[in-house]
Amino acid sequence: MTPEEALSKSVAEVAPEIQSRRLSPVALAEASLAGLETEGRTLNAVATVTRERALEDARAAESEIAAGRYRGPLHGIPYGAKDLLATKGVPTTWGARPLVRQVIDEDATVIRRLREAGAVLVAKLAMIELAGGLGYNTAAASSTGPAKNPWDPTRWTCGSSSGSGAATAAGLVGFSIGSETWGSILCPSAFTGVTGLRPTYGLVPRTGAMALSWTMDKIGPMARSAEDCGLVLDAIAGHDPGDPSSLDVPSPKSATSPDARSWRIGAIRPSFEKFGHREIEAAFDEAVKTLGGLGARVSDAKLPDLPFDETAILIIVVEAAAAFEPLITSGRVRELNEPSVAASAEAAKRVSGVDYVRAMQARRIMQQELAKVLESYDLLVSPTVPMLATKLSDKLEAAFAYSDPLGSGSNLAGLPALSAPCGFSKSGLPIGMQIVGPPLSESRVLALGRFYQENTEWHTRQPPIP
């Protein structure tokens, strides 16, 4: 396996090559860096290439493995991190022009844990400015420009983990780290055809990560398979006293048997009559048939009629306005690419405290109602997003004008979710299916993802070489 070939394979496939010393971590890092400097820049997927640090870590990995000290499946694997995770000595820009020179002199806990697992950080990846916390209406709302989709460079990757989606899909990194408040791991995973895991709220510590919404932010992997997401989760999950919201519970282990044959699966079908693309409906129907054919008991499920989207919006905008208060009051929000941010931030500050607390009361009820739904099912499945990757020039307010109760509700309740490719449009754009489970059911969510991927090949497809 050449380094270039290895970059298009899963971590699970590449790790034995590294362990057996048939593949050099230094050569792999060099290949990754070369791709990031060329295609990565063309796709607007990269904020900073961490060449010096990457080669230092890759050489250390090579020496350790040669000395018989193999750390595990991430040892020597090049990866990229969304540019909201602090990295010592490297800019951490939060995707925002006013912060392009920001250097935070410590590694985020996730970065530190990945280094301890032997993974090699090769790049800080592009993102929507401030992870879109103050609203955005175009793909260009990023200090690095609109991220281009490797499947069709005239299309967007979705956000806010836009570079993580582009770089992983294009085979520039072995895996990447993204973050989600509402949709920011799942949507880019669906648009770019990668497999992304949004962990249970609090499972992965956020120490050293930009805060957008303290009660909703999550960090998770974006990779080539559910199995790879599990390998990365094993390295980054677990309590950290630096993050008061991080859970002090045993981490769900990914290495469970992917036998999902007896599970009860609830299928949530969006109303494609109102909004969405029929090719997505057809691909999702086929995925449901596949699961049923493999022995899972699939039946249609419904969510309660509650204002999930509205509650999520209120909580996020208020917390974001507090999180970015210094940028707002100083007027530096006007340096962001999105022209309407100063106004939307001011509007967010005007939401009353009573309305915020009321949204948090509503959230508690929604959490209970979703728990009731999940008493009848082991897992829920649904199209990740009801439409195909949007054009780079699209106005997002109109393009994303659909109700997303499973997305908003599951984020409000802190539930884990996986997006896995489940088909392609006639025009060659990826389609994603999301798998949602109860809190801390990552083993189950990943097991269904693995089960599906062991019986399909959508996740192995690669974008055309430019």
Add this chain to the structure above:
Amino acid sequence: MILGGAAAAVLPSLPLEAESPARRPARALSARERKDLAKSAAQLAKVSESVRKMKIPMGAEPAFVFAPRIGKP
């Protein structure tokens, strides 16, 4: 995160000048920004109204989590 939904047709008059200096943005909003503010404020008002309409029992516990720090800092 993207705010969806149509803005209200009538733009409310917003009392920017009456606010305390601490809450005032560093530079006064431009005409375009005031229009955007009115649109965003109308969207958020509509969103707040949807949540207010939801039946929530009086005294329902909000989804806040606070734990006292036990032991040495």
